[in-house]
């Protein structure tokens with residue numbers, strides 16, 4: 001993690017990494033994601049399935065997607081945030097398809113939904129610590145006016161509850177992006193990291209000729225559980241390094257993967 005990235009994430013609660021993926025990595029990830037989207041649900045491998053715009057366990061559908069969980073542009077950040085105790089909790093492929101009616105995702109964050117203790121951002125020994133965060137690799141371009149990710153910049157530091165009536169009661173089915181809220185518009189191959197302490201949302205997707213496909217990779221500490229879990233049929237497909245990444249571990253246990261500066265999937 002560079003000093004600039006650390007400073008920006010601490011200040012704002014998010015980080016946008018432009019051009020994180022190489023052209024070849026992006027093409028491979030786009031093709032894999034599209035194969036999942038185009039496969040009729042009854043033909044999907046065991047454990048996979050579709051829930052509205054969510055293509056469940058999409059990260060495990062193809063190695064081109066699985067690799068992104070360790071991508072070199074984020075791996076040092078994942079290790080720093082978790083003090084070398086990372087656990088991938090889930091990895092959903094999310095697709096806003098063109099012309100499909102969709103609603104905005106309301107303003108939310110872990111602190112508001114589950115309590116202040118559910119997500120923390122702290123600094124220790126000149127490093128950032130964050131025990132609940134999401135990484136979004138972008139597979140398509142997003143332009144201002146398209147819709148997509150919103151962030152109430154700096155809200156991860158909020159000391160008070162958001163008054164419910166503020167920001168249209170959190171309903172982001174709005175025409176204009178409200179003041180203080182940023183509409184983050186990454187391009188294909190970029191990655192965005194947010195702390196789940198950050199109040200965020202998504203505008204409805206407007207384009208009728210373009211889609212927005214993102215992976216939603218959720219990370220906690222290795223000592224923390226994960227909602228829902230990843231089914232055994234899906235785990236069977238994963239490389240040993242990823243099985244280690246999704247596994248729970250004791251507080252002082254050191255996973256082999258964190259000893260590696262960059263992780264290659266061995267199979």
Ligand SMILES: O=C(O)CCC(=O)C(=O)O
Nearest residue numbers: 105148149200201202216
């Ligand atoms: O769709 C997005 O860009 C944000 C998704 C999100 O915030 C979530 O799944 O909790």
